[in-house]
Amino acid sequence: MAKPCSACLGNGYVCEDDNPQPEGCTKCEGTDIMSTFEVLVGNIGIVHETTNERDALFCARTYVDQSKSNRGRCAGESVTVLKDGEPIEEYLGTNAN
Secondary structure: OOOOOOOOHHHOOOEOOOOOOOOOOOOEOOOOOOOOEEEEEOOOEEEEEEOOHHHHHHHHHHHHHHHHHOOOOOOOOOEEEEEOOEEEEEEOOOOOO
16 A cells, blocks of 8 residues: 555545655545444444454454354354445354344
8 A cells, every 4th residue: 555645644645656745746546545444243233443454353353252152242143344334354153144
């Protein structure tokens, strides 16, 4: 992923070249650099929201482990990681129909 342009960093744009442009960038492609990741657990709902994919996946794996253990509120529940509202990883628990 390209580094954020220093002129566009506050606007959420990505510079096409990898070098920050101190005077301002004329090559911004207008792509949002911050995606939102959410972890959705069956009967609980959204349990975690972040802009860090690695953090979301770690959280999801923790809930998957709890789901597989068949103990607690999320026992047997499905766990889904969403990126900007679209599923990117999913575990179907034993309670899934």
